[in-house]
Amino acid sequence: MANILIIEDEEDLLLTLEYNLKNEGYQVFPFATGEEGLEWVSQNGPPDLAMLDIMLPGMSGIEVCHRLRMDERTRATPILFLSAKGDDSDRVVGFELGADDYVVKPFHVRELMLRVRAILRRSSVVPQLQESSQEVFGVLKMDRTRHRVWLAEQEIFLTAMEFKLLDLLLSNKGRVQSRDTLLTKVWNLNNTSVQTRTVDVHVKRLREKLGPVGDAIETVRNMGYRLRERPTDTETSTS
Ligand code: CA
Numbered sequence: 175m176a177n178i179l180i181i182e183d184e185e186d187l188l189l190t191l192e193y194n195l196k197n198e199g200y201q202v203f204p205f206a207t208g209e210e211g212l213e214w215v216s217q218n219g220p221p222d223l224a225m226l227d228i229m230l231p232g233m234s235g236i237e238v239c240h241r242l243r244m245d246e247r248t249r250a251t252p253i254l255f256l257s258a259k260g261d262d263s264d265r266v267v268g269f270e271l272g273a274d275d276y277v278v279k280p281f282h283v284r285e286l287m288l289r290v291r292a293i294l295r296r297s298s299v300v301p302q303l304q305e306s307s308q309e310v311f312g313v314l315k316m317d318r319t320r321h322r323v324w325l326a327e328q329e330i331f332l333t334a335m336e337f338k339l340l341d342l343l344l345s346n347k348g349r350v351q352s353r354d355t356l357l358t359k360v361w362n363l364n365n366t367s368v369q370t371r372t373v374d375v376h377v378k379r380l381r382e383k384l385g386p387v388g389d390a391i392e393t394v395r396n397m398g399y400r401l402r403e404r405p406t407d408t409e410t411s412t413s
Contacts, residue, residue: 176294179221180204181211181238182256183230187279191225194283195290208233212241220248223293226273227256228264236267243272249331250321252297254289256281269375272333275361292362297334309344312405314387316344325385335360336380343391348403350394373399 178195182188183206192204203221205211208230215221224242226235235255242248255268255276268276274293277286307319313326321337323330332340338360342351351359353370361372377399381388387409390402
């Protein structure tokens with residue numbers, strides 16, 4: 175049974191979420207402030223999903239996200255933001271900090287439940303059909319089974335979403351993946367429920383994390399993204 179941490183200061187909404195998530199069979203840990211939520215995490219370890227409101231009294235949801243990402247144990251914990259309309263810039267910051275998804279209030283509880291299920295499904299399941307668990311591209315090395323990635327022998331930490339994105343690009347070297355394809359295969363969603371901007375933000379962040387190999391993810395105008403067929407010399411050398 176998945177553990178879901180919720181941090182939301184609107185009491186009615188918090189109760190609604192708690193009620194509905196429990197109905198779906200999840201274990202729910204609801205808190206009204208970021209401080210209390212982080213305290214729970216420090217005592218109980220990472221939840222399977224953290225649902226964060228952005229505007230909170232005291233520590234903001236963005237700050238909570240930031241702290242979760244800084245902590246080794248929660249670096250890859252899926253994070254979903256509950257954001258009010260007009261929080262656009264916060265939302266972008268949230269994605270840059272490694273949030274996996276967001277919903278804008280007011281939202282339909284039913285839709286949120288589908289998103290939750292999708293996030294938990296993709297974060298818990300190691301992709302099937304793995305020919306080999308290790309993949310090497312220049313100085314980049316991925317271990318699919320252990321969900322770990324190294325850059326020139328230095329481990330880097332990707333969120334569940336970034337990992338799936340990289341995995342898909344690596345498995346399809348030299349072939350363009352459209353944003354719609356990425357949304358379907360990485361996010362398990364069709365393009366009606368998540369904006370294609372989500373893809374762009376994740377690709378941008380993944381590129382940054384991949385350092386010298388980041389440029390191997392090419393933007394194909396009006397099409398999508400593609401990982402170069404072969405690494406270049408700079409992507410192969412460690413200096
Ligand atoms: Ca709030």
